[in-house]
Amino acid sequence: MPELPEVETVVRSLQPTITGEMIARIDTPWQKVIATPDTIMTALGHRIESVARRGKFIVLNLTSGALLVHLRMTGRLYTYLPDVTQEPYVTAIIHFESGKRLTFQDTRKFGRIFYADDLATFFEHLGPEPLGATFTTKWLTDGFSRRCRLIKPLLLDQSFIAGLGNIYVDEGLFLAGIHPLSLSHKIPSANSKKLHDAIRGLLENAIAAQGTTIINFQHGDNRSGSFQHQLQVYGRTGEPCRKCKTFITKLFVAQRGTHVCLKCQMLFV
Ligand SMILES: [Zn+2]
Known part of the structure; x- marks a missing residue:
């Protein structure tokens, strides 16, 4: 599933192509x-003023309101598909007045498009951006001590922090030396600080690498991200830990496949 760096990569590839385009037809x-069928047609006749990201949402800011795209598992956006009627799994096509179009292709069909006239309301249940100013070491340490939750599902909870998914949570917990079954309020502040810095570093490096391509994440003109070559634990079950040579173990935490080095990652309970 595309996470923050992959969605950010899509946003950056769309910015020069569709900014300024007027929506003619969907x-x-x-x-x-279409997750908001009653209001989607409100977008017609409006121009895309900017393309941005909030959490894992792609935000097309219009002259009035916004369209929001969530790629979920397998959604992909194209601006160049030559003949969409020939392409399988196309779920939506946004036609622009200029003749350009934005095609949403999605094999699993979990991806959705929303219209919102007020972004603050639409995003009111979303936690802070991990690359934003609110996400400080103190914020994370306080947030952990106020809750007594399993650390992995807490980090995946978009209302706690926005944009993280399975890959970057597993990687962050490894870098911070925290076992994914640890309880948030038992994590020492030194490890919370490590986790804060690990999350920021991971996301910045992954954006620089244009995301992680595990199964089918591609962006722009079918280019792939390359961060998968830097992964420490995710997808490395049975391979030696890069730090201590212990074999990486796969667990299930809250029904999610979870990759862990049992020597490098401490269980705080
Ligand atoms: Zn290790």
Whole structure:
């Protein structure tokens, strides 16, 4: 599933291509892709003023309101698909007045498009951005001590912090030496600080590498990200830890496959 760095990469590839374009028509070969069917047509006749990201949402800011795209598992956006009627799994096509179009292709069909007239309301349940000013070491340490939750599901909870998913949570916990079954309020502040810095560093490096391509994340003109070559634990079950040579173990935490080095990562309970 695309996480913050992959969504940011998509946003950056869309910015020069669709900013300024006026929306003429929205076709939905698969109608359920539109999560807000009652209001979606409000977007017609509006220009895209900017393309941004909030959490894992792609935000197309319009002259009034915004369209929001969530890629979920396998969603991909194209600005160049030559003949969309020939392409399988196309769920939506946004046609622009200039003749350009933005095509949403999604094999699993969990991806959705929303219209919102007020972004503050739409995002009111979303936690802070991990690359934003609110996400400080103190904020994270306080947030952990106020809750007594398993650390991994807490970090995946978009209302606690926005944008993280399975890959970057596993990687961050490894870098901070925290076992994913640890309890948030038992984590020493030294490890919380390490985790804060690890999350920031990981996301920045992954954005620089244009994301992680595990199964089918691609962006722009079918380019792939390359951060998978820097992963320490994610997807490395049975391979030796890069720090201590212990074999990486796969656990299930809150039904999510979780990669851990049992020697490098301490269980705080
Ligand atoms: Zn290790």
